[in-house]
Amino acid sequence: MAVQSVESSTTSAAAFGPAVALSCRECGERFDLGPIFACGSCFGPLEVAYELPGGDPEGLRKQIEAGPDNIWRYAPLLPVPADVAALPSLSPGFTQLVKADRLARELGVTGELHVKDDSGNPTHSFKDRVVAIAVQAARTFGFTTLSCSSTGNLAGAVGAAAARAGFRSCVFIPHDLEAGKVVMAAVYGGDLVGIEGNYDDVNRFCSELIGDPAGEGWGFVNVNLRPYYGEGSKTLAYEICEQLGWRLPDQIVVPIASGSQLTKIDKGLKELIELGLVEDKPYKIFGAQAEGCSPVSTAFKAGHDVVRPQKPNTIAKSLAIGNPADGPYVLDIARRTGGAVEDVTDEQVVDAIKLLARTEGIFAETAGGVTVGVTKKLIEDGLLDPSLTTVVLNTGDGLKTLDAVAPTTGPSAIIRPTLDSFREAGLA
Structure with missing residues (x-):
């Protein structure tokens, strides 16, 4: 049974731009645009379906290039109103694509190597992208509170976006997150709630809260707003291709938490091909995980189609x-x-965090260390072609995960304030 959207059809059409429905990724059934995330027939996940502008790729390319230097330049391809850039938001996106020549030499890469550095977003992680889209949906659906289950970065992004857009926020995190992420999530003035348990426990609690009267009027960006939220990750694909001169990368390495980011990057690349904005050619997508939480890589290497849950035990908490x-x-x-x-x-x-910092001046959080470390391993194992154009994602700022590198990072020397002491330390 199709779920009716909250606003009138006219308002909804304007509020969601080219989006026309929610579509089940399993059975294909379509539903009206609304705050739902699972198919009513098969319980499969829903995603946004579009009628994208076609027929004039050059005109669309020029329209995008004339837009603001943030994700709203891609409004014609997102479930947002045409005037979204004028609405209060953190305006994330259009972060640096760094040509990483020194890192390339260290890794033995002879082709182009780029780092898409999303630490430059307003709260210093890619989560600002997905939250920005979810906020627009929350406005349309009349929600008054923004919420989420989070491993850290999302909590900060929701808190900041809610403060900017005038929502109340109440976010839920595992109780043992890195101190930097806890402070950054709490500073925006909303409620921050630590849950005893890991992220999966937090997520289960939030799913229960949605169905309880206490959660009425709440928009959980990664639960009942998840179809819209996920679309924000497509903008990484759009930006990478535009910053490469409207061409596809040959290879892209993406960190995996829930896996949504990787799937939406693939969706974004396919949309650019469909619209004629880039040349249609093969590309490869690689996923990166930490060994201490590697359910997807374990399944991939075993040749399985089913991903078996694992209990996380890694410094890469995001x-x-x-x-x-x-x-x-x-x-x-x-x-x-x-x-x-x-x-x-x-x-x-x-080691990979330090390598990226030493070669390119980019201090990545642990997720960025995972992608760089996996890139190195893929090259060594012959799975990633070092002669091709490769993009590696850094999704957050290393200042959020100082605990990971602090034990092995510090002053080169402690000296007296004299030249003799400086020379004695071997620094001259």
Whole structure:
């Protein structure tokens, strides 16, 4: 049974731009645009379906290029109103695509190597992208409170976006997150609630709260607003291709938590091909996980289609989702594109964080260490072609995960304030 959207059809059409329905990723049944996330027939996940502008790729390309330097330049391809750039938001996106020549030399890459550095977003992670889209949906549906289950970055992004847009916020996190992420989520003045347990426990609690009267009027960005929220990750694909001169990368390495980001990047690339904005050619998508929470890479390497949940035990807490909702779709995409899903140890994560910082001046959080570490491993194992154009994602700022590198990082020397002491330390 189709669920009716909250606003009138005229208002909804304007509020959601080119989006026309929610479509089940399993059975294909369509539903009216509304605050729902699961198919009423088969319980499969829903995603946004569009009637995208076609027929004039050059005109669309010029329209995008004339837009603001944030994700709203892609409004014609997103479930947002045409005037979205004028509404209060953090205006994330259009972050740097860094040509990483020094890192390339270290890794033995002879083709182009780029780092898409999303630490430059307003709350210093890619989560600002997805939350920005969810906020627009929350406005349309008349929600008064923004909420989420989070491994850290999302909590901060929701808190900041809610403050900017005038919503109340109440976000839920595992009780043992990194201190930097806790402070950043709490500083925006909303309610921050620690849950005893891991992320999967937090997520289950939020799913229960949605069905309780206490959750009435609440928009959970990654639950009942999840179809809209996920579309924000497509903008990474759009930006990468535009910043490469409207061309597809040959290979892209994406961190995996829930897996949504990877699936939406693939969706974005396919949309650009369909619209004629980039040349249609093969590309490979690789997924990256930490060994201590690697349910998708474990399934991939075993040749399985089912992702078995794991109990997370890794310093990469932003990726510590033991039962990733989009895991099976990640497997499909990696196999369809000729990519792979790999994992690295916590020690390799720390080494990769330092490598990226030392070679390119980018201080990545642990998720970025995972992608760089996995890229190195894929090259060494012959799974990633070093002669092709490769993009590696850094999804957050290392200042959020100082605990990961602090034990092995510090002053080169402690000296007296004299030149003799400076020379004695071997620094001259």
